[in-house]
Amino acid sequence: MDFVMLVTKWADALKHPAILLQALFSLLGIWILLWSANHWFAMQAGTLGGPSFCSFSSYWNCDRVALTAYASVFGIPVGLFGAAWFFVCLLLSWTEGISRKIVLSAYGLAWLSCLYFAFVLLVQLRMGCLVCLLGYLAWAGAGLSLFFSPRMGLLSRFSSGFCFLVGVLLLSFAGLRMSSSHVGDFSPEELSRLRDNVRQATAERIVIDSPMRYGTTGSDLVVHEFFDYGCPACAAAFLHTLPVLMNEFEMELISIPYPRDGRCNPALPDNVRSHSCSLSEAGLCLREQNRDKDFSHKVMNTLLEENRLISLEEALRGFRHDSAALQSCLDRGEMREKLQEMIVEANRLQIRATPTFFINGRRMQGALPIPLFRVVLEELQLLEK
The missing domain is CATH 3.40.30.10 (Glutaredoxin)
Structure with a gap:
C-alpha cells in the first residue's frame, strides 16, 4: 500500500510542469558535466583524436578551455564536481523536511560558481566554451523551475541519504572509468x-x-x-x-x-x-x-x-x-x-x-x-x- 501511495505521489508530482522541468534540466546538466569530465580526461591523455564539436573557432574552443588550470581541482575535472552538486541540489529540493532556504542556498552556491567561471572565461582566459554555456543554462533552468515548484517532499530523509550514497558511488565509478579508458596501454x-x-x-x-x-x-x-x-x-x-x-x-x-x-x-x-x-x-x-x-x-x-x-x-x-x-x-x-x-x-x-x-x-x-x-x-x- 505504501509503495502504491509513493508511486502515486511521484506520478502526481511529475505532472506539475515546474517539477518535471527541474528534473529534466538537472538530468541534462548532469549529462553535460559528465561529458565535459570525460572530455577533460581525453585531453589529458591525448586520446581525443581531433577537435571536439565545441571547438569550431579560435575563440569558441572548449578544447583550449579544458587545457587550462581552471578546468580541474586537485587533478579532478570540474565537470565531476558540477555533476555531483547538481545531484545534491536535486535531492535537497525533493527531500521532506529540508527548508527552502537550504535548497536555495545550495542552488545559490552553484550560480555563484557559474558566475565565477563565466568571469574567468570572459576576462581571464578570453575564450568561449559552448559546453560551459550549456551547463550554465542548465543550472539557470533548474533554478528557475525550483521557484515555481511546490514543496512535495518526494523523498524521506532516509531515502534521500541512500540515494546520495548510491549517487556518490556511481559518480566515483564513472570518474574512474573515464580516467582508465583514456590511459595508454603501455607495458x-x-x-x-x-x-x-x-x-x-x-x-x-x-x-x-x-x-x-x-x-x-x-x-x-x-x-x-x-x-x-x-x-x-x-x-x-x-x-x-x-x-x-x-x-x-x-x-x-x-x-x-x-x-x-x-x-x-x-x-x-x-x-x-x-x-x-x-x-x-x-x-x-x-x-x-x-x-x-x-x-x-x-x-x-x-x-x-x-x-x-x-x-x-x-x-x-x-x-x-x-x-x-x-x-x-x-x-x-x-x-x-x-x-x-x-x-x-x-x-x-x-x-x-x-x-x-x-x-x-x-x-x-x-x-x-x-x-x-x-x-x-x-x-x-x-x-x-
Missing part, C-alpha cells in the same frame, strides 16, 4: 626501454634561437620543437599534447618553424605543403604582437578539422591583430631571414620529419602519446638533478 617493458633510450641518447646542440618561446625561462627542461604549419601531427602536439605537459612540468618550449615548402626550403624541391613558408614568416612576425599562439591555433585547428592548410590571406581573415605592424614586419624581411636561418639549422641537424623535438638536446622524432612524452620528461628531470 612495463615498453616504458623501461623508453627510459633506457632517453638515458643513453646523446645531447645535440641547437645553435638557432626563436622568438617563439613559451613557458618558464631558465627551466631545467628545455624543449626545442621543429614544426610545420601543414603537419597534422604538429597540430595535434600544439593543440593537445604540449599544453597538457606544460601545465604539469616546469619547462621552456622553443618553437622553430621548419616549413616543408620548397619555395623557402632548399632541401625540398617540391611544394610539399604550399603556404607553409608564408604562414611561418607571419607567425614569427605576430610574435611581436603576442598573437602568434592564437594565429597558430587558428591555422592548425582548421588543418585538423578540414584536412587542409589554409593560405595566409585566409588565416588573417577575421583574425584580430595589428595589420599595419604585421605588414611592416613582413616588408622589412627580418623574419624571412630568421626563417632561413632556422631552415639551415634544421637541415644541418638532418631533420627529416615534423614534429621533431630536442628535449635538453636529446632528439625525439614524431608526436609521442602524452603518457610516453610524460615518461621522457620525468626521466630527464631525474637526470638533471
